[in-house]
Amino acid sequence: MKLLNLLIKRPTIVVVIFILFVGAGLLSLGRLSQELFPHIDMLLITVATIYPGASPEEVESSVSKKIEDAVSSLENIDEITSMSMEGFSYIVVQFKDGTDVNVSAQNAQRKVTAIRSELPMTVREPSVDVFDVNDQPIMKLSVTGNIGEAALYDIVKNDISPLFEQVQGVARISLIGGHEREIQVDIDEQRLAAYSMTISDVVAILNYSNMDYPAGKITDDEKQVFIRLSGKFQSIADIENVIVKTLLGGSVVKVSDIAHVYDGQKDVEAITRYNGTNSIGIVIQKQLDANAVKVSKEISEVIRRAEAKYQADGLLFQIAYNSSDFTIEATNSVVKDLFMAILFVALAMLLCLHCIRNALIVMVSIPVSLISTFAFMYLAGATLNLMTLMALSLVIGILVDDSIIVIENIHRHLEMGKTKVQATLDGVREIGGSIITLTLVLVVVFLPMAFLSGMVGGFFGQFSLVVAVAALISLLVSLTIIPSLTVRFGKLEIVNTNTAVGKFVKWIEESLDAFGFKMRNLLKWSLNHKLITLGATTFLFICSISLLAVGIIGTEFIDAGDRGEFYVRLKMPKDATIEQTNFVSLQAEELLKGQPLITSLFTNVGVEENGSIESNQAEINVKIVDYDKRNVSDKEYARQIKLFLQQHIIEAEVTTVPVSLFGGSDDAPIEMYVMGDNMDEILSTSSLIMDSLKKDTGHIGPENIGRSRKP
Numbered sequence: 001m002k003l004l005n006l007l008i009k010r011p012t013i014v015v016v017i018f019i020l021f022v023g024a025g026l027l028s029l030g031r032l033s034q035e036l037f038p039h040i041d042m043l044l045i046t047v048a049t050i051y052p053g054a055s056p057e058e059v060e061s062s063v064s065k066k067i068e069d070a071v072s073s074l075e076n077i078d079e080i081t082s083m084s085m086e087g088f089s090y091i092v093v094q095f096k097d098g099t100d101v102n103v104s105a106q107n108a109q110r111k112v113t114a115i116r117s118e119l120p121m122t123v124r125e126p127s128v129d130v131f132d133v134n135d136q137p138i139m140k141l142s143v144t145g146n147i148g149e150a151a152l153y154d155i156v157k158n159d160i161s162p163l164f165e166q167v168q169g170v171a172r173i174s175l176i177g178g179h180e181r182e183i184q185v186d187i188d189e190q191r192l193a194a195y196s197m198t199i200s201d202v203v204a205i206l207n208y209s210n211m212d213y214p215a216g217k218i219t220d221d222e223k224q225v226f227i228r229l230s231g232k233f234q235s236i237a238d239i240e241n242v243i244v245k246t247l248l249g250g251s252v253v254k255v256s257d258i259a260h261v262y263d264g265q266k267d268v269e270a271i272t273r274y275n276g277t278n279s280i281g282i283v284i285q286k287q288l289d290a291n292a293v294k295v296s297k298e299i300s301e302v303i304r305r306a307e308a309k310y311q312a313d314g315l316l317f318q319i320a321y322n323s324s325d326f327t328i329e330a331t332n333s334v335v336k337d338l339f340m341a342i343l344f345v346a347l348a349m350l351l352c353l354h355c356i357r358n359a360l361i362v363m364v365s366i367p368v369s370l371i372s373t374f375a376f377m378y379l380a381g382a383t384l385n386l387m388t389l390m391a392l393s394l395v396i397g398i399l400v401d402d403s404i405i406v407i408e409n410i411h412r413h414l415e416m417g418k419t420k421v422q423a424t425l426d427g428v429r430e431i432g433g434s435i436i437t438l439t440l441v442l443v444v445v446f447l448p449m450a451f452l453s454g455m456v457g458g459f460f461g462q463f464s465l466v467v468a469v470a471a472l473i474s475l476l477v478s479l480t481i482i483p484s485l486t487v488r489f490g491k492l493e494i495v496n497t498n499t500a501v502g503k504f505v506k507w508i509e510e511s512l513d514a515f516g517f518k519m520r521n522l523l524k525w526s527l528n529h530k531l532i533t534l535g536a537t538t539f540l541f542i543c544s545i546s547l548l549a550v551g552i553i554g555t556e557f558i559d560a561g562d563r564g565e566f567y568v569r570l571k572m573p574k575d576a577t578i579e580q581t582n583f584v585s586l587q588a589e590e591l592l593k594g595q596p597l598i599t600s601l602f603t604n605v606g607v608e609e610n611g612s613i614e615s616n617q618a619e620i621n622v623k624i625v626d627y628d629k630r631n632v633s634d635k636e637y638a639r640q641i642k643l644f645l646q647q648h649i650i651e652a653e654v655t656t657v658p659v660s661l662f663g664g665s666d667d668a669p670i671e672m673y674v675m676g677d678n679m680d681e682i683l684s685t686s687s688l689i690m691d692s693l694k695k696d697t698g699h700i701g702p703e704n705i706g707r708s709r710k711p
Contacts, residue, residue, distance in 0.1 A: 008424060011484035018368055018481055021473075025371035028378035034293040034327055038385050040458030043078075044131035045105045047071065047091040047112060050124040057679075060084035062120050067091055070111040074104055086614070092131075097453055105130045130288075138292050139299055140321035140621075141282040142274035142602060146314030149179040149278070150265055155313065156280050160306055164282070167298045169290030176281035176604060177272030183236065184264040191258040195245055202244055202255070209233075209242045236261050269615075271582050271605040274318050276589050281320075281604065296324035320602035320621060326563065330389045341396040342366055349404070351508050358407055361485045365403040366396065368481065369474040376469045382462045391466035398442065398471055402435045402478035410486050420490055424483045432479060439475040443468045562627050563659050566638040568592070568620040568645065571653040576616040578606045584652045585618040591648055597624045597637060618652075634658065 006013075047067055051059050064082045068091060072080060076099040082091040095104055109128045116126075143160070145152045157180070161173045185206070187199060215227040233239050240256035247253065255261060272281035286295045303317045342363050349359035370392060382388055409431050413423035449464035451457070497506050526533040547553045570588060572581045582605045592598055602621040606614060624630065624637060632640075638656040645654045674686045 005425065008421060008483055008487050011488055014480050014484045018372070018477070021372040021375065022368060024375035025373065027375075029371070029374045032374065032378055033289070033291040033383040034324070034331070035383055035385050036292065036323055036327055038383060038387055038458060038462045039132065039288065040455060041101060042131050042455065042458075043095040043097070043099055043101050045093045045095075045101060045108055045128060046131055047089075047093070047108065047126055047128050049089040049119075049126040050087060051089065051120065052087050052122060052124075054087055054120075056084045056086055059087070059089050063089040063123060064091060066115055066118055067112060067126065070115045071108050073111070074107055075099075076104070101130055132288050136285070136323070137283045137321065138286050138323045139282075139284040139296060139319060140602065141284070141303070142272065142279040142318040142320050143282060144274070144277055144279045144314075144316050144318075145310070150181045152313075152315075153178040153180050153280060155310065155315070156282070161282070163302050163306060164284060164299060167295060167302060169286050169295040170284060170299075171287040171290075172285040174283040174285075176283060177270045177278075178280035179268065180266045182264055182266040183233075183239065183261065185239065185255065185259045185261050187259040195247075195253055195258065197245060197258070202258070205244050206239070206242060206255070236263065268578060269606055271578065271603075273589070273601070273603040273605075274320060275601055276586075276593065279318075281602075293324040293327055296322055318600075320600065327385070330386055331384065334389050334392050337393050337396055338366065338370065341400070345400050345404075349407075351505060352408070352512075355491050357489050357491050358411065358486070361482060361489060362400060362403045362407055364485065365474060365477045365482065366399050369399045369470055369477055370396075372473045373466060373470045376473075377462075377466060380462075380465060382465065385462070387459060387463040388466050391463045392470070395467050395470040395474075398467075399474040402439060402475050403482050405431060405435055406478045406482050407486060407490075410483070410490065414490075420487050424487050424490075428479065428483050435478060436475065439471050442471050446471075562634050564626060564634055565621065565623045565659050566634055566641075567657045567659065568622055568641065569653075569655045569657060570618040570620075570649070571655075572616040572651065574616055578615040581605055581616055581618050581652075584649060585620065588618075588620060588645055588649060588654075591645060592620070592622065592641070595641070595644075597630055597632075599623050599625055 049063050049067065051063050054062070060082075064084045067089065068080055068082055071077075071091070071093055074093065074095075076096045078094040078096050080091065080093050082089065093104075093108065095101060105128055112126050112128055119126075143152070143156055145155075147155075153175075156178065157175060161175065164170055164173050185202070187202060192199070192202070209231060210233050211231050213229040213231060215229050217224050217226045219225075239261050240254060242255045243252045244255060244258065245253040272279050284295075284299060286292055300319075303319075307315055307317060345366070346356075346359045346363050349362050350356055373392070377383075377388065406428060410424050410427035413427045413430075414420065416423070418426065446464040447468040449457070450461045450468070452461065497503055548555065568588065570581070570585055572584060585603055585605050589601055589603060592601055600623045602623075603618065604621075605618040622638075622641070624634060630637070635658055638658065642654055642656040672689065674682050674689070676682045676685075
């Protein structure tokens with residue numbers, strides 16, 4: 001209590017301390033990174049490899065098995081899972097707790113590089129990445145123009161993409177769809193055979209001829225000049241004039257003698273559209289430690305400059321997806337909760353304590369506690385993400401509890417006729433121990449969650465830390481700044497019951513007194529009938545638990561909420577071409593355009609989210625109007641759209657899947673694996689399981705991935 005006496009007599013000390021706290025909090029707030037989720041150490045690395053045109057069996061034997069053998073010697077491996085599909089290999093390595101996954105990823109990269117020469121020549125470079133829930137595209141863009149498709153692709157690839165890559169925090173830029181320019185050499189097989197040559201011979205000679213060579217240097221007393229022989233092809237004529245063979249008589253065979261060389265386009269593997277218009281898709285991923293909101297803003301600025309620069313070419317960018325929108329929405333929700341909490345606390349204190357000064361004193365505790373918490377978040381390496389924002393929303397109600405208890409007790413002592421100093425000392429002394437105990441209990445409940453390992457610890461570690469720190473700061477505020485401000489500005493105000501406001505306040509007090517009287521009677525009755533009270537409590541407890549046990553109340557890790565978007569999946573027969581799939585997807589788009597709630601359609605034909613090439617599949621990202629402009633949830637509307645499309649499209653299997661919190665599709669919350677050495681037995685067993693699942697109505701659209709791939 002000596003410290004309390006000092007703080008009451010010298011309130012300047014308290015004010016200065018909390019000004020420093022608030023200043024540090026405001027400074028830290030500007031430096032806190034904003035992202036959708038906290039960094040979660042999943043202890044996973046992935047190895048993704050594209051093998052164009054290869055069957056699943058060939059991918060497994062030529063790519064997946066070799067990479068599995070290479071990475072299996074890494075330390076602390078828990079399990080290795082691989083998926084081999086047409087043209088794509090995806091390997092997931094799970095490590096044990098305590099493993100430095102970044103070091104393991106570096107070691108995995110070295111091992112994969114070491115066996116690169118053992119992989120088929122047409123296999124693209126394997127990509128080794130550390131898995132992170134935030135390692136998802138933060139933006140998906142659609143680019144259109146009024147120039148040729150090949151010219152548009154050239155501008156996007158060579159001019160626009162480098163601009164995005166220069167933005168601080170951008171990790172990777174990927175292009176989807178479009179028509180990429182390609183110089184094609186159409187070889188006449190009969191002429192080639194006449195000269196006893198093979199296509200491989202021509203390819204090797206062209207590769208060897210299309211190179212620059214260093215040729216030494218010339219040095220004198222004043223300078224040195226480096227010499228380089230430029231052999232890169234500059235025109236179609238350069239390719240046509242390449243000598244592929246010298247005959248016995250001394251005559252030569254050029255490329256133009258055996259082939260037709262022309263300026264063409266690569267075969268289309270993927271098609272993208274935005275609202276029915278052919279476009280080029282740009283997928284942007286950020287670095288793991290980058291601020292998603294800041295990166296998105298800078299990308300938007302780059303878009304503005306690019307549209308102005310290429311105005312003559314009619315370049316138009318559309319943002320099909322922006323993950324920062326969800327983060328900003330969550331931030332705005334917390335700010336809204338903050339102001340609502342301050343308003344309602346002020347009204348409650350005004351009605352109960354009859355003095356606007358006392359209400360303002362309590363209101364101070366909310367922003368002071370919250371802003372001070374930002375400083376500790378920054379020091380702890382936390383970020384502004386969905387979990388910490390949820391914690392701030394939750395803790396708003398807790399922040400004022402201690403302050404209300406303190407000032408209400410001080411007010412009670414003022415009503416006894418004591419001076420403000422004495423009433424403050426007695427009031428805080430009387431309930432100080434109780435509020436300290438209550439706050440410490442709250443801290444003890446939440447703080448241990450900050451030290452959990454694994455996914456749960458990653459998700460809820462920062463959440464529990466924010467709650468615990470904010471609660472401790474609010475306790476400090478209630479025991480220091482609230483008493484100091486009460487001594488200086490507090491006031492005991494007598495209500496004039498002759499006025500309308502006074503009569504209303506008196507009615508509130510009488511109602512609260514009546515409610516308190518009834519609660520006291522209920523408490524007395526409960527104490528006099530202990531068996532009935534305990535029996536009723538036990539019965540209600542059992543009923544509550546039963547709601548979970550029988551499934552009336554569902555359970556899930558985190559609810560994705562209503563994001564106002566979903567995916568429509570179209571799956572054609574396995575042998576369908578991309579042209580056939582594109583034709584059906586166009587039909588689906590025309591049907592969807594007529595739906596009043598739909599605002600935009602972003603279509604990908606031939607590419608799955610994991611990057612694999614699937615010419616028989618298409619995916620449409622459907623966005624609908626905001627929640628307050630419709631009377632149906634996004635999940636229910638997706639179900640309605642599925643039924644609608646199934647009535648009109650019979651060529652393809654139609655499914656709809658929600659958008660997960662991570663930004664991708666959330667189509668398989670439950671996965672089952674059938675493993676064995678005989679593929680025929682695996683497929684037979686999986687078919688039996690599928691037949692059983694189709695009879696169960698508790699799920700939507702079970703899919704046998706093994707059978708859905710092309711042979």
